[in-house]
Amino acid sequence: MQPLPIWSDKIDLHEEAPIIVPYMAEQNPARSAVIICPGGGYRMRAWHEGEPVAEWLNTLGITAFVLHYRVNPAKHLEPLADAQRAIRYVRYHAEEWGIDPDKIGLLGFSAGGHLAACAANMSDYPAYKKIDRIDSASCRPDIAILCYPVITMLEHTHEGSLTCLLGENPKHEARELLSMERHVSKDTPPSFLWHTADDQSVPVINSLLYANQLSTAQIPYELHVFQNGRHGLGLAEEEPDAAKWTGLCASWLSKQGFCKA
Known part of the structure; x- marks a missing residue:
């Protein structure tokens, strides 16, 4: 399939038009899909956290979509609007693509992990005005996979992501709004996280x-912290210990009904 623009021509985007790039699994017995948000500090989108990850998901029998969301000079709320719209777009077209509308997940790396966490916790937050029938679909992901994610915009944040998303000297209220440790609730989907201790x-x-x-809210989750590994590893093929994350995640995805063990 060709790249798909997620917005209609009814909306003026000013910058590049966000798209999803489909990677359809040859066989998808669970009829599941995962939308991938590459990292890049809200300044760019890292290629190695997109297509190679989609191809790995395909080997598990999961259809994947790489989301080209808006980055700097775009600011909040635009990336979140793109993520919400992408989930709705895939869910709206689920039947024709052989996807179960209740098995649509998000996977994000670094700043893309922050975006995935925002979408997982802010599905009731109107990042844009609804424009068509696609927006009648839910924008809540059924699972979230967060790889060395930016979570907080407060004390321990990634300054580059903060500045690209909120600009210089943002107000505390805006930083708090986008600190996802403040927004976990009973509606947060089951989550898988991994990080390296020396990031x-x-x-x-x-x-x-x-x-x-997640633990406090009793949301099912797995967290894996590997001792060593630089930031931005992606599939982590050059870091044998951290590379185990894909196998661990595959097992977790099986538990969620997204693939067969």
Whole structure:
């Protein structure tokens, strides 16, 4: 399938038009789909956290979509609007693509992990005005996979993501709104997280803060912290220990009914 524009021409985007790039699994017995949000500090989108990850999901029998969401100079709420719209777009077209509308997940890396966490916790937050029938579909993902995610916009944030998303010297209220450890609730979907303990760009406490809130809210989750590994590993093929995340995630996806073990 060709890249698909997620917005109609009824909306003036000013910047590049967001798209999803489909990677259809040859066989998808669970009829599941995962939308991927590559990282890049809300400044760019890292290729190695997009297509290679989609191809890995295909090997599990999961259809994947790489989301090209808006980045700087775009600001909040635009990336969140793109994520909400992408989930609705896939859910709206689920039947024709052989997807179960109740098996649509989000997977994000770094700043893309922040975007995935926002979409997982802010599905009731109107990031844009509804424009067509696609927007009648729910924008809540059924699962979330967060890979070395930016979670907080407060003390332990990634400054580059903060500045690209909210600009210079943002108000405390805006930083708090986009700190996902503050927004976990009973409606947060089951989540899988992994991080490295010595991540120098996005401190591991981001994942620890989020996992603590998932535990408090009794949301099913798994958290894996590997001792070593630089930030931005993607599939982590050059880091044997952290590379185990894909196998661990595959097992977790099987538990969620997204693929067969």
